[in-house]
Amino acid sequence: MAKNYAMTIDLQSCIGCAACSVACKNENNTDTGMNWSHHIHTTTGTFPNVKYEYIPTLCNHCDNAPCVKACPVKAMYKDDENGLTLHNADKCIGCKACMASCPYGVISYNKKDPHQYWNDQESWYDDVSATPAEIKEKIGTEVPYYNPERAFNYEAIRYRGIVEKCQMCDHRLDRGEQPYCVSRCPAEARYVGDLNDPNDKIHELLTHDHKTLREDLGTKPKVFYLRSF
């Protein structure tokens, strides 16, 4: 039976350290400013009656995904095998219809080729440190922290003129591993499970009080926030 992956994020466990965002960058070779894993934080009230809220965000892999409906060339699609909302970098024409239609603002556009910093010929301290370009040349990869595993089923580093977004580490899920943001969360606040498998732990987690973002829009998002304060 086909899988239907969804994520839970336990907001009472989440410590707001943003390790998920850093891990995501390592795993998916995203450039500065390109955040597949992001967060909303809001501070309301005035001291001493202050409320601070930190909500980690990512693509919600909606069952009724507006980006999939808006994409004119099926570059954004629902994967029948795993229920994820995925992006085909080879097909994307860069029309940005997906970005305009996404209610969560989690799709980014490559205005330029990423990681240009590593072509820089200037070092931080002359004759002391190497230039970014020298480091890049020595290591022989696009970026020093390049992760070739991302290339398993998606463009390892995307390029100018196309969009990109969270793929829920489908390359890791494919071999039975949790997404990297899940495995690197120090508070173990995250979990990805198969909604189609009645024995999956996700069903137990979803017995907790939970919500999704902008449920009113009918997008049927699949990132569930457990136990909000």
Add this chain to the structure above:
Amino acid sequence: MTAKSAKGLPIVIIAGIVLAIGIFSMGNTLVQGQVLFGSTDQVPWNILIVAYVFLALAASGMCLVSTFGHALGFERFEIISKRSLYLAIAVLIPALVVLTMDLGRIDRAIYFITSPNLQAPMWWMGATYGIYVVVLLFEFFSVQTGNEKAVKVASYITLCGAVAATSILGGIFATVVTRPLWYGGALPLFFVLSALITGIATLMIATVLTYKFTRETMSYRLQEVLSYLGKAMAILLAVALGFHLWRLITLFYVGSDSFGIILNGMYSTVFWGVVIALGIIVPIVMLMKNRTPMKLVVAGMFVLIGMFVDKYITVMGGQLVQPFGEVATYTATFTEWAIIAGGIAGSVLIYMYGVKKFSLETHGHEDEKVTEVKPSKAG
């Protein structure tokens, strides 16, 4: 003829320079990418989309006016059908070029054919405009060769095409549930209404100024038709005013952040001052009586400015309010403006070429009785 050419030469030179800057900016965009644009991840669509919507609507409007005579049998309008049709082509083709500059990977446009998503309004827009442009060109070719039967058939298709393409273009925005300025069935219809208004305004300006520059005298009949068009535009503007009011009222009831942007926020001055006052109310007052040709031009100019700003507020304002309340900003860059100006200059040049080569002032079935009617009393 020499006088005509000499009179038109400065316009050709200016339009040529603007076009050259536009083409340079397009080339620059292809080389450097969209870093030259003001769009961001928060505001993905930029002013090129605004210009495309504005120009494509103008083209559809002029196509619709051309079908009044060609397809719908209003013989009175036949004398402007050819010019209107040609203008639609002259505006639409540069508009499509402007649009392509906002595509990150224009080289992959083939996927529109090999991997169509029938759920996507943007795919339908591409398909409809693709067919529509070809039929428009065929219709003009048939007018030129005097094949009346082909003109009639093509005209019916372009009539449907203009309405379909325009409303589908509106549908791209109208299906985005998360953006209150876009969402809902009213927007596609408003786009069709805008198309008629923008098209009539452009056609009036182009026709009157062409006669001014060529120093030919307009027949009373043509003045009468233009006067009718001016009156029709005023009525349509009143409907547009109603649309705007109802949009504000509905936004008020849902307490949308977008409401604040228009009512008293970032875009309130241009909305009330340019869209409503200059673009709708002033032209309605001007067009109430004595619709002289120059008055039509001035009113038409106001309408075009209002309509452009209206589309700017709709497209850009619709994107400013972010999913979780933050309000983004957007500023157009020189490159974006240069591409748009280049597109408009391209339209002007294509039109001037048509005036010179295709005798657009060809009159239909001349009716002597009508030519005696004074324009100011017509309608």
